[in-house]
Amino acid sequence: MADSSPTPVLNDIDGAVLDEQTTLADLTTFHVGARPRLTVRCRTQDAVVETVRRLDAAGVPLLVVGGGSNLLVADEEPLDLVVVLIECAGVSVEEDTGLLRAEAGAVWDEVVSTSLAAGLGGLECLSGIPGSAGATPVQNVGAYGAEIADVLTRVRLLDRETGEVSWVPASALDLSYRYSNLKFTARAVVLEAEFQLRTDGLSAPLRFGELARRLGASSAGERRPAAEVREVVLDLRRGKGMVLIPGDHDTWSAGSFFTNPIVPAQIADSVQDKVRRSLGAEEAESMPRFPAGEGKVKLSAAWLIDRAGFDRGYPGEGAPARLSTRHTLALTNRGEASTGDIVALARDVRDGVNRAFGVRLEPEPIWVGCSL
Template sequence: MSELSEPRPLRELTTLAVGGAPERMLQADDAEELVDLLTELWADDEPWTVLGGGSNTLAADDGIEGAVVLMRTRGIERVDEPDSVLLRVQAGENWDALVAHTVETGLTGIEALSGIPGSVGAAPIQNIGAYGQELSSVLESVELLDYESGERVRVPATELELGYRSSVLKRHGGEPAAREAVVLSVDLRLAPAEDGLSRPVAYSQLARALDVELGDRVPLEQVREAVLALRSSKGMVLDAADRDTHSAGSFFTNPIVTDQLARTLPAEAPRWPLATADAADTVLPLDGSAGTEIPPLAADAEPQLVKLSAAWLIERASIPRGFALPGSRAGISTKHTLALTNRGGATADDIASLARFVQSRVQAEFGILLRPEPVLLGIEL
């Protein structure tokens, strides 16, 4: 455990490249150091924030109250079992490096989650998912340092209430998490890849990129390469030379609304019926080519929940790719409507002002308030 004599500004540590320095900055290189450090902060009732990869964070320009703890814990343990492999991964490991490791060692289950930035510890907090795979399908448990009890506990995934980009551990729009805790490690249940092949391809865009049919299995390396290429085409793989990649990924989550509200939208609006609000993520094409029909609601049925496409709502609210407010150094990505980018020298206020404008336009046009996905530090939308 060490304390930096001069706290670094968060613009140097986040993919949005905005944010001032905290009052204190500390670093933990293993789980024991992290536990000791956080226990001291909590005992002193000092404001605290744990920062991993910094890929899903919007921090205020004038600094952060209290201490920022840099999580730099490392380690991957493997336990081979008869039909599966259990990986116990420290929370500070880089997520994409973990995916690369599983592909190289012939394990299937997270290959379609290639290229997602950030740390392993952040993955269960928002139940990451992409291209037909979701963390919840392979997550067995997490080790937490619980804020209320101060104890280290291993919690099964079933107790995390994993939903669409959410869990009991996630702060929503700056609000406290339902369960205040820090992820120390995660347990993933993966499968040995038979003949080096992936799980069945479950996402139409990925299938097209691979030139295969849905349900086909292909070499793990090909899936990873195709996913990385798709993400790069949308500016979702960080590239220092490409300002479109200086973002927090998708800034807004796809809204989940009642089918009554969904019926007020134009017929071409992409939508997908859900059994419950925490159903698995579903891909929503912007052209409305799939999932646009909502079955009639029975008189005695519970209201049906419907997931909408935030990207479609933004574009139909007259906010195109590449849009920027006059004089602002923040802008909508030229590749992906959901990404708010730092075009060079943007401030947190620039990003926040653009986010508020997008929210106001969508709400005025459709009556729907988009919810931000990043963790907000010292700033409100």
């Protein structure tokens, strides 16, 4: 970035507030990250569009931030970029058709709550996920047997190459497990998302065993009142430290840090053989493996981490960054961790699983100014 301040480029945009004090530690659920050159708080979609267009035209590096729940940011200053903070948060619901639209800055769990208050089902399994609505299609967020791809109809995008704004169908996003073609590319900015929900107030078919058991479901794919499912999902997430609570360091995380690895079936067989040799036949037979299409198998990252010898709370009391005491898939900041502490823990876990089973876990968060 040039030495000159980006402020003159931005100081006349309606709906945009310039903030020179906020750090990324203030804006992320990991609570780490340096102060950027500037934070632009965008209260409207038009402000987001104009801000991004001007910064791109001026060649100024930028980072779009919503809820900050999927970012790991370097804490060494200066952080040579401008943060575009999306704060437009409108939600509209058509109760008769089941269409719900949420602006990108809307708090995701409030969107879910709004849908249930309107008598709509389909988002209940995604309750309690931290972050904003705009991030959900980028990550194809999913939990408890459901994902955004199940209900997303279209997104309103700012194309950063052309500067144009348009509605784009979900079918154009190449949605798959924790992936869209928006992820890692910065090619476009999500301004709004539209979802087609169920008007009967019932949940999506229950596909996740733990959730179905807690609800007492007697058959595969059973549906229950969506509000009932939400409460059980929230209870399950709280038990794993996956609902953000400001004073609870077990929730100072990016949620599930590693994605579940999808591997060829023969690799899954090899992993199971290694488990059998090192941990016994019973453990090998209990290894989670799920069909993932085209001869592929999805394994459980949490299960592999556990069996590689990483206990909850690893590496122990006093460490600034530790695995959650409730769920080994979450890396947590115990209050004083640096970005380097979190990176070192992530590398330790990744390499330990690779040594034990020959599977290389991939992190889910976006890395800014740092790498694994």
